[in-house]
Amino acid sequence: MVQTDELTNSPDKGISADQSINNTVEDKLLTEAYDMIQQGVFDIQSEMARELSMHKIESKKEVYAEKEHYIDAVMSAVKKQLLSFRKTDEYIEYLKKCVAKASEKLDGLTRIYVSRTDFDVIRAIFSDIEVKQDLRIMLGGIIAENDGLTMDFTFERKLRAEREKFEQKINEL
Amino acid sequence: MENNKDPYAASFDQAKEILLNAQGSHGRFGVSATAEIEQLRKEYIERAQRRIDIYRENEQEHLESVMREMDEQRADKLRRIKFAYDQNGMEWVDEIFKNIITPD
Numbered sequence: 011m012v013q014t015d016e017l018t019n020s021p022d023k024g025i026s027a028d029q030s031i032n033n034t035v036e037d038k039l040l041t042e043a044y045d046m047i048q049q050g051v052f053d054i055q056s057e058m059a060r061e062l063s064m065h066k067i068e069s070k071k072e073v074y075a076e077k078e079h080y081i082d083a084v085m086s087a088v089k090k091q092l093l094s095f096r097k098t099d100e101y102i103e104y105l106k107k108c109v110a111k112a113s114e115k116l117d118g119l120t121r122i123y124v125s126r127t128d129f130d131v132i133r134a135i136f137s138d139i140e141v142k143q144d145l146r147i148m149l150g151g152i153i154a155e156n157d158g159l160t161m162d163f164t165f166e167r168k169l170r171a172e173r174e175k176f177e178q179k180i181n182e183l
Numbered sequence: 184m185e186n187n188k189d190p191y192a193a194s195f196d197q198a199k200e201i202l203l204n205a206q207g208s209h210g211r212f213g214v215s216a217t218a219e220i221e222q223l224r225k226e227y228i229e230r231a232q233r234r235i236d237i238y239r240e241n242e243q244e245h246l247e248s249v250m251r252e253m254d255e256q257r258a259d260k261l262r263r264i265k266f267a268y269d270q271n272g273m274e275w276v277d278e279i280f281k282n283i284i285t286p287d
Contacts, residue, residue: 050235
């Protein structure tokens with residue numbers, strides 16, 4: 011807080027007794043000056059707080075953008091690995107495991123949703139289960155269903171979950 | 184002739200003269216006091232403004248110092264993230280990939 015002592019304790023400003031301004035007038039002038047200082051201080055504080063806040067936001071945005079850059083780079087590399095993985099026999103084994111797990115958890119399966127790319131392969135393997143294409147499945151995996159209950163084994167869902175975990179990890183750095 | 188003036192008229196003239204003098208004095212005093220008040224006000228305002236300017240300078244310095252510190256922290260954080268990525272990027276990719284291809 012700015013002190014107004016300099017103003018209030020100032021020596022007589024050369025006002026002679028004959029021309030003296032009474033205390034009320036002087037008090038009024040001091041109050042005016044004091045109010046001006048208070049307003050000035052308030053304005054400066056608001057201005058500085060605004061400037062600091064904007065700087066903080068810009069700073070956070072920059073860090074956020076940089077983190078996103080690395081997260082995207084990692085996720086992009088993972089997607090590439092997943093695309094390669096889909097072309098292997100291991101992927102078919104993975105799908106079989108997913109179906110078995112879903113069947114166990116859901117107590118049987120009535121339907122499997124797959125990507126357009128996997129449709130023929132899956133239909134050939136699981137001839138006793140209805141297989142349908144789901145355009146939302148792009149990266150791979152399945153959605154298994156039994157009596158209205160579903161289990162999502164898609165890479166999309168897993169990738170989203172992994173991304174959240176990874177974002178948390180990066181934030182802790 | 185003056186002595187022969189009607190006493191009533193003489194009194195009236197005297198009263199008029201006193202009133203004019205008084206009005207003149209009052210006018211002069213009023214103008215002078217107002218000017219002094221204005222001068223005093225101007226001085227107070229100038230001094231108040233100086234205080235405000237000093238306060239602004241100090242606050243600006245403080246703000247710049249806080250922002251510099253903030254910038255250093257940000258640069259440090261960015262360096263740490265880059266270093267971690269350079270060191271562990273491939274490991275992170277493999278780990279996430281394995282998590283995904285492991286059935287829940």
